Amino acid sequence: MSYLLLTFLLLPLVGSAVVFAWKNPASKFLALGFAFAQMFLTLYMLAGLDFKPTVDGVLQYEINYPWSQFIRSNLHFGIDGMSMLMLLLTNILTPLIILSSFNEKPGYRNTFYGLILLMQFGLIGIFTALDGLLFYIFWEVTLIPIWLIAGIWGQENKKIEFTTRFFVYTFVGSLFMLLGLIFVYTNSASFALTDLYNAQLNTTEQTVVFWFIFFAFAVKLPVFPFHSWQADTYTYSPTQGTMLLSGIMLKMAVYGLLRYLLPITPDPVLGISGQIVLVLAIVGIVHGALIAIAHNDTKRILAYSSLSHVGLMVAGIMASAIVTMKGSLSTQGGEGAMVQAFAHGINIVGLFYCADILYKRFKTRDIRQMGGLAKVAPKFAVLFMIILLGSIGLPLTNGFIGEFILIKSIFDYNKLAAVVAGLTMIFSAVYLFRMYGKAMFGEGDERVLSSAEDLSGIEFSVLATLAGFVILFGVFPQPLIDMVSSSLKFIYASMLN
Amino acid sequence: MSVLIIIFITAVAALFSGVFDQGKFSRYISIFGLLIAFYVSFLPELEFFSQYKAMYEFGANAALFTRISIVVTLLLFFLGGFAFSNHRSHQSELYALMLFSLTGGIVLFGFQNLVTLFLGIEILSIPLYVLAGSSKTNLRSNEASVKYFLMGAFATGFLLFGIALVYGSAGSFDLYQIHEYSVNNPKNYMFAAGAVLMLCALAFKVSLAPFHMWSPDVYQGSPSLITAFMMSVVKISAFFAFFKVMSIGFSGITAGWINIMGVLIIITLFLANVMGLAQSNAKRMLAYSSVSHVGYLALIFFGLNNLSAYNLAFYLFAYSLATIGVMMCLIWVEKIKRETSYNAFRGLAQSEPILAVAAAVGMLSMAGIPLTAGFMGKFAIFAQAIEDTPFLVLVAVLGSGISIAYYLRLIMAMFFPKESSFNTAERVPLTYNIMAVTVVIALIVFGIFPDLFARQFGI
Numbered sequence: 028m029s030y031l032l033l034t035f036l037l038l039p040l041v042g043s044a045v046v047f048a049w050k051n052p053a054s055k056f057l058a059l060g061f062a063f064a065q066m067f068l069t070l071y072m073l074a075g076l077d078f079k080p081t082v083d084g085v086l087q088y089e090i091n092y093p094w095s096q097f098i099r100s101n102l103h104f105g106i107d108g109m110s111m112l113m114l115l116l117t118n119i120l121t122p123l124i125i126l127s128s129f130n131e132k133p134g135y136r137n138t139f140y141g142l143i144l145l146m147q148f149g150l151i152g153i154f155t156a157l158d159g160l161l162f163y164i165f166w167e168v169t170l171i172p173i174w175l176i177a178g179i180w181g182q183e184n185k186k187i188e189f190t191t192r193f194f195v196y197t198f199v200g201s202l203f204m205l206l207g208l209i210f211v212y213t214n215s216a217s218f219a220l221t222d223l224y225n226a227q228l229n230t231t232e233q234t235v236v237f238w239f240i241f242f243a244f245a246v247k248l249p250v251f252p253f254h255s256w257q258a259d260t261y262t263y264s265p266t267q268g269t270m271l272l273s274g275i276m277l278k279m280a281v282y283g284l285l286r287y288l289l290p291i292t293p294d295p296v297l298g299i300s301g302q303i304v305l306v307l308a309i310v311g312i313v314h315g316a317l318i319a320i321a322h323n324d325t326k327r328i329l330a331y332s333s334l335s336h337v338g339l340m341v342a343g344i345m346a347s348a349i350v351t352m353k354g355s356l357s358t359q360g361g362e363g364a365m366v367q368a369f370a371h372g373i374n375i376v377g378l379f380y381c382a383d384i385l386y387k388r389f390k391t392r393d394i395r396q397m398g399g400l401a402k403v404a405p406k407f408a409v410l411f412m413i414i415l416l417g418s419i420g421l422p423l424t425n426g427f428i429g430e431f432i433l434i435k436s437i438f439d440y441n442k443l444a445a446v447v448a449g450l451t452m453i454f455s456a457v458y459l460f461r462m463y464g465k466a467m468f469g470e471g472d473e474r475v476l477s478s479a480e481d482l483s484g485i486e487f488s489v490l491a492t493l494a495g496f497v498i499l500f501g502v503f504p505q506p507l508i509d510m511v512s513s514s515l516k517f518i519y520a521s522m523l524n
Numbered sequence: 525m526s527v528l529i530i531i532f533i534t535a536v537a538a539l540f541s542g543v544f545d546q547g548k549f550s551r552y553i554s555i556f557g558l559l560i561a562f563y564v565s566f567l568p569e570l571e572f573f574s575q576y577k578a579m580y581e582f583g584a585n586a587a588l589f590t591r592i593s594i595v596v597t598l599l600l601f602f603l604g605g606f607a608f609s610n611h612r613s614h615q616s617e618l619y620a621l622m623l624f625s626l627t628g629g630i631v632l633f634g635f636q637n638l639v640t641l642f643l644g645i646e647i648l649s650i651p652l653y654v655l656a657g658s659s660k661t662n663l664r665s666n667e668a669s670v671k672y673f674l675m676g677a678f679a680t681g682f683l684l685f686g687i688a689l690v691y692g693s694a695g696s697f698d699l700y701q702i703h704e705y706s707v708n709n710p711k712n713y714m715f716a717a718g719a720v721l722m723l724c725a726l727a728f729k730v731s732l733a734p735f736h737m738w739s740p741d742v743y744q745g746s747p748s749l750i751t752a753f754m755m756s757v758v759k760i761s762a763f764f765a766f767f768k769v770m771s772i773g774f775s776g777i778t779a780g781w782i783n784i785m786g787v788l789i790i791i792t793l794f795l796a797n798v799m800g801l802a803q804s805n806a807k808r809m810l811a812y813s814s815v816s817h818v819g820y821l822a823l824i825f826f827g828l829n830n831l832s833a834y835n836l837a838f839y840l841f842a843y844s845l846a847t848i849g850v851m852m853c854l855i856w857v858e859k860i861k862r863e864t865s866y867n868a869f870r871g872l873a874q875s876e877p878i879l880a881v882a883a884a885v886g887m888l889s890m891a892g893i894p895l896t897a898g899f900m901g902k903f904a905i906f907a908q909a910i911e912d913t914p915f916l917v918l919v920a921v922l923g924s925g926i927s928i929a930y931y932l933r934l935i936m937a938m939f940f941p942k943e944s945s946f947n948t949a950e951r952v953p954l955t956y957n958i959m960a961v962t963v964v965i966a967l968i969v970f971g972i973f974p975d976l977f978a979r980q981f982g983i
Contacts, residue, residue, distance in 0.1 A: 095975050097831060097904065160903075164894035171893065178940050186940060191932055198891075199925035206921050209907050210914065 031072065032088040032104055036151055038065050043144035046137050055129060058140035062122035065147065069118040078108035079513050086157075099217035104155040109514035112365055112507060113154040113282055116372045117275050119496075121147045124270045127380055127489045139180065139267075142172040146271055153279050159208045159218040162287065166201055166243070166279065170194065173271055182263040189259040196256045200246035207239030211291055223291050224521050230294045237292040237300055244288065247280040248337045250304070251311035261330035262392075266383040269326065273333050274376040278368045281340055285361055285518055289348050293522035296345070297352040305345045305440075309448050311338030316454030320461070324392045325382040328462055329375065332418070332455060336371050339451050340364040343433035346440040351519045360436035361515040366507045367429025370417065370500060374426060377414035377493040378459075381407075384486055385466055388479040394462055399471025404481040408467050410490040415463055417497035419456045425500035428508075525573040525582055527590055528630050530561045535623035542616025550616035554623055555601050562594045578698065579640050585833045586634035589764050591981045592837055593633075596756045596844045597626050599959065600749060603848070606953045607749040607855045611658065618658060621651035622753055629761030638687045638697040638773075641765060645683065645729065648761055649676050652754065656746040668745025675728070675738040683725035689718030690773075699773050706776030716781075719774045723781055726769065729762040732822060733792035736815045740799075743811035748858055751807070752851035755814045756844035763821055767836055771828055785825050786916055792819035793923035800930045807854060807864040809930050810847075813890060816927055817843055820920055823905050827912035835908060838977055839901035842889060842970060846898055849886030849963040853879045856952055867945075869937040874944035876952050882960035884938065887931040889967050892924055897970035897977075904974075 042061030046054050076087060086105035094102045106114070125143060128135055149172070152165030178190040212218055215226035228236065245253045261269045295301060315334030322328050340363075347360025382392070384407065389397045401408040413424070420426035430452060438445035482490065500507060534557025538550040569582050582590075601619065608615055628647030635641045653676060657669025691697060693715035694705035709715065728735040743751045774781060793816060800812035824836050853872070854864055856879060861868040873880040889898030902924070910917045970977050 095973075096978075097834075097974065098907075164899075167894045167899075171888070175939065178936060187936060190936070190940075191929065194932055195925065195929050198928050199922075202921045202925055205903075206906070206910075206917060209903070209910050209917075213907065213911050 029088040029090055032090055035068055039144045039148040043141045047141035050137055054137035055140055058144060059122060059125050061144060062125050066118045066122055069114055073111060076111055078510050100158055100160040103157040105157050106155055107514045108510040110154045112369055112510050113278055116369050117150045120274050120372060120376055123489050124267050126485060128267050129485050130483060142176050146172040150275055157220045159223050163205050163208055170197055176268040177264040180265040185263045189263050193256045193260045197246050200243040203239040204243035207236040210236055233292040234295040234300055237295040240288050244280040244284050248277055250341055251307045251314055254334050258327050258330045262326040266379060269379050270376045274372045278372060281364055281368045284344055290518055290521045296348045301345055301349050305342055308338045308341035309444055312448055312451045316451060319458040323394050325385055325394060326392055328458055329378050329382060333375055335451050339433050339448055340367050342448050343436045346437040350440050351522055356519055358515040358519050359432050362508050362511055363429050363432030363436055365511040367433060369507060370425035370429050373493055373496050374414055374418040378418060381411045389475055394465040397466040398469040399476050401467040403476050403479050407482050410494045413494040413497055415459050419459055420452050423501045425497050428504040526570060527561045527565045530564055531623055532627050535620045538616055539620035547616040550619045551601060551604055554619045558594055558598050565590050579637050580634045581636050582634050588837050588981055589633045590630050592841045593629055593757050593760050599848050600753055602955055602959055603749060603852055621655050625651040626757060629757060632761045632765040636699050655750045656742055659747045664745035668742045671738055672742045679725045679728035682721050686718045686721030686725060689714050702773045706774055710777050716777055719781055726766040730766055730818050731815050732788050732818050733795045739815055740808055740811040744808045748851055748855045752847055755847045760840045785822060789819050789822045789916055790919055793919055797923045797926040805865050806934055823909040823920060826909040835904040839905055842897035842901040845963055845967055846886035846889040849882040852956055852959060853883035860948055866933055866937045871941040871944035872938040875946040878957050878960045879952055880938045882964050884935045885964045885967055887935060891928045891931050895971045897967045900971055900974045
């Protein structure tokens, strides 16, 4: 049993409890302290991690503790390369998200920070769980804090409606996942991940389970026809809530798709189900991008851009899975998706923060009423541009390598699909540059511009850190790929057994 | 059986404290008696009582269910002081009647014979007819009482007719002889008709749709603490009786009634959840939610195994705890606002955060959100039933999906507004805050360590 991992799991929970209890405006510094401590712990664990072993071997940081005599499930946690990448993303972004709220007036209360740390606890649980039931439990645990954050601090006149839709939608989705997992469990030795992989299911059963589990992920991602909750939730939540949702929560589903869905139910991938998912994902890419081009609300543009980018990840994962099931092991799609998930997390958080900064300056989210900010805010203009380019996927930014591998993996499966999916790079340039141009250049309202200031210290430090990551992982993407490749080899290989 | 006797004596003592004008002590007498009964339930049964074995046996399951219903009754009695504060003149009767009803429940936990079953059901129900109407000046309460009594009498008729048919064909009241008969004569239609009639009568007692019509009105009209008692203790007792009759007595002719049960479950889950969605009154919503939970519980009849009774106990206990958490919040709001619409709860989290959290955790547990006991209960029942009938589990999942929407409405009313609508100087009594913390801790601890339940209550 690894006490390091236990500390790692429980630190955010303890932090959350302490922050909840301490009703003081200074509790935000405490929350930030906990988030930073967690980040350094992650880096420390990263330094000692060997990326080779995967879930069927012995993991380095492992907790395995019998839980209940009535349920064949263990408290089983562990870290391999793929989890580590997601943990890195979670624990780098959480302190930045907390920091980004420090300028809010009137400030947020201790409960807000307590909920963010609780959310972090749930996310860490998801990325370290090696047991189907634990995965489901943590999947739901993340829902409550984000729902409360969105509901209590969201836009006043809309919040009842959008939070209900968000909660009911995701809850129904995850109930289906539970049903699917229970069904697999009744046909396998236990909820342990390797037992779920080896469950005895025929193709029909696998197809039903595939769709049940996929439904939960499809809602969370979201994939094309299940995205109706997304735009409203992203738009009306407080900025930090949107950052958590788009930056980290969405990656839960990318991770789940690889870790749970594909190895548990490989057969349907080869049949019509795999094709349907691939087509839905590609439809999502184009659909999201086109809507983003048509919208004028900054947060809505970013919400639909997220839909479009996520579609590419799903398409890549499925394309590689289909190629693998046809007999030639291919892990490219998975690698691309994980690298892209990491990059997208950083970029979308940066972009939503930029949207928030624009909102603070112009008091509107409508890009038609903005303009000319680059003149008075040059530092912001530069950092905004770097993050924007990362999101578009310019070479030497972090978005490039992931998208490149993803499109390559789709190309290996079907050239036409790759051409359509590749549109995402062109479209994202269109809507993001349109947003940037309208907001930063052109004639602005002089009265607004004269009182607008460049970045404050906190805004600068958050954006500069994110922009630094954009360039860092753009120039050196290889460590990220090395991190996930052996895990993915195991996952795709176990599809074949 | 000693537990039964102790609780009966306690009830009589509580009643007599009122006769001697010492009604204010009745609560302490009851709590004291229940604590003794709880302790005694862990002791081995006296040899003397084994001669009653043909009628009543205090076996392992009976002990388990007795313990949980005593604990739940105790928790409810702790809430009694504030909840009954406007019933000062006849407090002793209320506690005594609740204890008599609990006695009936305990008779049901150990019945071996259909006569004992009938006696238990009646002892359980008759005090409830009075309790439902105990808010004498309230028209709704009177309506609840009369409605409950009339419908209850009707159900009793069904039960007796069913027992008569079963006795007529099997020639015995003994549960195990009926079991033998059902195994040997699966094609006797008179016997099957008796079984179905008894199913209907017991479905009425546990309020399984379409025999649930009385419950929303009765639950809404009764004083809130009595409603909580009906939702928790009465449901535990009646459902266990239902479970025992069907799974032991009629297990030989399962094919004859299991499909009826399936249809009733589907009706219950859809009707109760959709109706719950349509309510604007929190108490009535909770009544429908209570009906819907019977739908989930009834899945226990599918894929029966030797852990079923334990799973049933766990679910019922988790549900009762959650009910207490929500109802104590409702009692407070009702006292301040004199009504229980969703609007009455606006901003409760700002003025009484502990109570609001207890209600929220209670409702999340009812909805089956992980890390609460309610999730573990639902999980166990779903995992058991899915081997037999995946379709019904799918229906139950859809039902849960609908149900979350009405729980959310109440939670949102309590937590989302920035200002509290409670501008009163009156604070929640300390016992309520202590109870709220207890309930929240219990729900979460049993949700994380489900084995603790087995260890504490012993199986």
